[in-house]
Amino acid sequence: MTGPSLATAAPRRGGGVLAPVALGVLVLVVWHVVVVAFAVPAFLLPTPLAIAQQFVAQFPVILSTAAVTGGNALVGLIAGFLIGLLLAVLAASSRLIAELTTPVVLAASAIPIVALAPVFTIMFGSTTEIARQLVVTVVVIVPVFVSSARGLRAVAPVHGDLMTSLAATPWQRARFVRLPGAVPYVMTGLRLAAPAAVIASVVAEYFGGLQNGLGSRITSAAANTAYARAWAFVVASIVLGLLFHLGGTLVERLVTRGRPA
Amino acid sequence: MTAAVDLTGVDKTFDTGARGAVHALSGIELSLAPGEFVSLIGPSGCGKSTLLRVVADLEQPSAGSVLVGGKSARQARLDQDYGIAFQQAGLLEWRTVAENVELPLHVHGVGKAERRARAAELLELVGLADFAGSRPGQLSGGMQQRVAIARALAPQPKLLLMDEPFGALDEMTRERMQAELLRIARESGAAVLFVTHSIPEAVVLSDRVVVMTPRPGRITEIVTGRRPGRADLEPDDVEDVRETAAFFTAVTAVREALRKGHG
Numbered sequence: 001m002t003g004p005s006l007a008t009a010a011p012r013r014g015g016g017v018l019a020p021v022a023l024g025v026l027v028l029v030v031w032h033v034v035v036v037a038f039a040v041p042a043f044l045l046p047t048p049l050a051i052a053q054q055f056v057a058q059f060p061v062i063l064s065t066a067a068v069t070g071g072n073a074l075v076g077l078i079a080g081f082l083i084g085l086l087l088a089v090l091a092a093s094s095r096l097i098a099e100l101t102t103p104v105v106l107a108a109s110a111i112p113i114v115a116l117a118p119v120f121t122i123m124f125g126s127t128t129e130i131a132r133q134l135v136v137t138v139v140v141i142v143p144v145f146v147s148s149a150r151g152l153r154a155v156a157p158v159h160g161d162l163m164t165s166l167a168a169t170p171w172q173r174a175r176f177v178r179l180p181g182a183v184p185y186v187m188t189g190l191r192l193a194a195p196a197a198v199i200a201s202v203v204a205e206y207f208g209g210l211q212n213g214l215g216s217r218i219t220s221a222a223a224n225t226a227y228a229r230a231w232a233f234v235v236a237s238i239v240l241g242l243l244f245h246l247g248g249t250l251v252e253r254l255v256t257r258g259r260p261a
Numbered sequence: 262m263t264a265a266v267d268l269t270g271v272d273k274t275f276d277t278g279a280r281g282a283v284h285a286l287s288g289i290e291l292s293l294a295p296g297e298f299v300s301l302i303g304p305s306g307c308g309k310s311t312l313l314r315v316v317a318d319l320e321q322p323s324a325g326s327v328l329v330g331g332k333s334a335r336q337a338r339l340d341q342d343y344g345i346a347f348q349q350a351g352l353l354e355w356r357t358v359a360e361n362v363e364l365p366l367h368v369h370g371v372g373k374a375e376r377r378a379r380a381a382e383l384l385e386l387v388g389l390a391d392f393a394g395s396r397p398g399q400l401s402g403g404m405q406q407r408v409a410i411a412r413a414l415a416p417q418p419k420l421l422l423m424d425e426p427f428g429a430l431d432e433m434t435r436e437r438m439q440a441e442l443l444r445i446a447r448e449s450g451a452a453v454l455f456v457t458h459s460i461p462e463a464v465v466l467s468d469r470v471v472v473m474t475p476r477p478g479r480i481t482e483i484v485t486g487r488r489p490g491r492a493d494l495e496p497d498d499v500e501d502v503r504e505t506a507a508f509f510t511a512v513t514a515v516r517e518a519l520r521k522g523h524g
Contacts, residue, residue, distance in 0.1 A: 158351035165317055166368045167339045176364065180355045 046228040054232035061217070062236045069213040070240050072129050073201035076136020077244075080197070081190055083137065084144030088186075091145075092152035092178065093170075102149070109142040113200050117207040132204040132213075139200040144189040151185025152178050187252040194248030198241040214240065263331040265420050265452035266293040266316055271325035273311055273478075284477035285311045289325065291471060291480065295419065298446060298453045298488050300463035300470045302515065303522070308478020309456045310424050316454060317345055317422050330419060341369055343420040344413030344451075348428050350405035352397035358408050359384065359393040365415045383411040386445060403434040410442065414449060421446065421453045428458065439466055440499040443488070460519075464511045465502055472515060474522030482518040487511050 028048045034040070035047045042050070055062065087105060091098040113135050120131035155177055163173045205215025214237045221230035273286035285308045293299050301309040314320040315327055318334040329337035337343060344365070352361045360367075362380040371379075384390045387407040389400075397405055406426055413421060423442075427435045439462060446453050457463050463470045467486030474481050487508045502508055 156351070158347050158349045159353065161319055161347065162345075162351050162364075163368075164319055165338060165343075165345045166365050167341060168368050172368055176368065177353065180353070183355070 042227045043225065046231055050228040051231040051235060054226075054228045055235060058229060058232055062214075062233065065212060065214045065217050065233070066236050066240050068129075068210075069198070069201050069205065069215060069237070070243075072132045072204070072213065073136055073197040073240075073244060075129075076133045076201065077140050077190075077194060077197040079133065080137040080140025080193065081144050084141040084189065084193075085148050085186060087141070088145050088148035088152055089179075091149050093174070098149075101145075105142060105145045108138060109146075111138065113139055113203055114207075117204045120204075121207055121209050126209040129210070131209060132201060135204040136197045136200045140193040140197050143192045143196065144186070147189030147192070148182060148186045151182030154185070155181060184252075184256045187255050191245075191248035191252045194244040195241045198237065198244045202237050263295075264292045264328070265295050265297065265330060266291070266454060267326075267328040267331075268292070268312075268316070269326045271312075271315060271327060272323045273308070273315060273320065274323045286315070286322070287477035287479045289478075289480060293420075293452045293454060296446075296450050296452055297469070298443075298455065298467050298486070300455045300457055300467040300486065301473060302457055302460065302463045302470055303473030303478075303519065304475055306478075307473040307475040309473050311478065312473075313422050313424050313454060313456050317343065337420075341365060341416045342418060343422055344416060344418040345422040346406075346409045346413045346424070346426040348425045350397070350402070350409040352405055352408055352412075354397050356397075357393065358389065358395050358397065358400070361397065361408055362411045362415055364412060369416065379415060380411075383414055384408075386414070386448075387411045387441065403430050403438065406430060406438065407441070410445070414445065414451075417449065419451055421451045421455075423453065423455045425456050425458065427462070435462070436499070442466065443499060460512055460515050461503070461508075464508060464515060465499055470511070470515050472518040472522065474519075481522045484511060484514045484518060 031045075032047050032049060035045055084105075087101050091101050116138060117131070117135050120134050124130040124134070159177050159181070163177055168176065201213070202215040202218075205213040206219055210216070211220060214233050218230050218233045218237070221227075221233060268289050268291045271286055271289040272284075275283045275285055277283055289312060291299075301312060303309050311320060315322050316329060316334060318327075318338040327334040330342050332340070332342070352358075353364070356364070359377070359380040362383050363376040366376045366379060381390065381393065384393055387410060389404060389407055389411070392400060392404065397408065400408065406429075410423075410426065413423075427438050430438060442453075443466060453466075455463075455466060464484075464486050466488060468488050470484045470486045471480055472482045472484065473479065487502050487505065
């Protein structure tokens with residue numbers, strides 16, 4: 001009796017891709033028609049066609065600026081991931097460290113990055129990428145820490161009893177049960193943090209410094225009334241965010257492969 | 262010869278805070294000879310699992326003495342003198358089947374080659390040699406439980422502690438596992454302390470069936486079981502034992518002891 005279930009599964013999978021694509025095309029068409037028919041001024045909303053033309057015209061610049069913004073996001077993502085994971089491991093290994101770090105990290109989640117960015121830019125000078133990478137790092141630490149800390153605490157009672165019965169040392173418990181058991185949680189933290197890293201990287205560029213990233217191009221294009229160009233860079237930022245999201249999801253799948261969901 | 266397990270006057274009280282203390286075990290006296298198979302049976306809350314956990318040094322008794330192979334329970338645990346299987350298989354899903362079996366040896370620093378060889382031998386014993394490289398998630402519940410038993414046997418313990426290891430299995434798998442366990446116990450010469458809810462299971466596996474009653478958990482009666490392969494028993498097959506008159510007599514005796522405990 002696998003026939004009917006296969007028959008219903010196949011079109012549903014096809015529909016899963018088709019439906020959003022169809023919706024997207026529809027939205028673009030309606031957008032274009034509305035802008036043209038009602039003569040909407042370009043500073044309010046350019047047509048998708050104008051944005052697409054700018055995207056093509058600016059493509060070499062888009063690539064180089066996306067590389068800078070993506071590079072900052074990647075450096076910050078890796079640094080934030082390592083720091084968040086290290087803090088979570090420390091917090092899981094000692095109650096004292098947990099009580100010291102947890103509130104601080106959670107408080108960090110309340111820090112608006114728009115508040116940090118200009119301060120960091122002044123601290124580290126406007127000719128380096130360090131300020132932007134730091135902003136990304138701070139944003140990434142929080143989800144990685146929260147998710148990893150939860151994973152490290154989630155030891156099944158039967159595994160705890162087993163390791164006790166085997167007279168395992170605390171280090172052996174960590175190595176054989178806690179750390180491998182936390183891997184799916186750690187990877188979830190990474191997946192959530194990856195697109196947030198791009199957002200932080202773009203926003204950090206709004207506050208001065210080098211004019212070499214997607215965020216700085218958006219502000220300068222908008223300031224020069226080149227609205228379609230600004231939108232082209234916005235589209236590039238969205239694509240970059242999606243790439244990071246896909247990358248994070250892929251790494252998560254690869255690392256947790258072979259485990260029950 | 263030193264007893265495999267020797268319990269004298271064991272009491273266990275759990276402090277549950279606002280609801281006061283729960284008297285889980287009271288005045289437990291029990292001794293297992295080397296190689297002996299003893300089942301603990303009784304209704305939920307009679308303390309049979311707690312008793313097993315006290316022997317395993319996973320719980321501390323409130324009073325009394327617990328000797329495992331002549332040592333304190335703690336020392337026996339540190340020396341990895343016993344193997345334990347829980348109600349859930351409790352396999353580590355990120356390790357292969359063979360690596361799960363190797364875990365006790367890994368924890369005790371046995372070299373890789375020796376671990377591999379021992380795991381292969383044990384998987385052969387439980388009939389899962391073909392699954393050495395599989396992940397636990399790919400196995401059925403019964404197969405996972407067999408891996409857990411192989412893991413418990415890895416350090417070649419003189420004592421096996423089993424807390425309803427077949428509780429979640431279907432009847433057919435369960436009977437096959439019982440026959441397997443008897444064979445393994447006989448071949449390894451290990452004493453077994455076995456917690457179960459099932460009267461026929463207790464009778465067919467055990468030299469002695471210890472009947473317990475709740476509130477407070479204590480031993481009310483000890484019935485002679487029908488473990489096949491003993492000197493006074495002819496048939497060497499579990500199926501045959503189930504059809505003997507002695508089996509039915511023992512089942513009735515355990516049932517009556519349980520009923521008396523309730524009355």
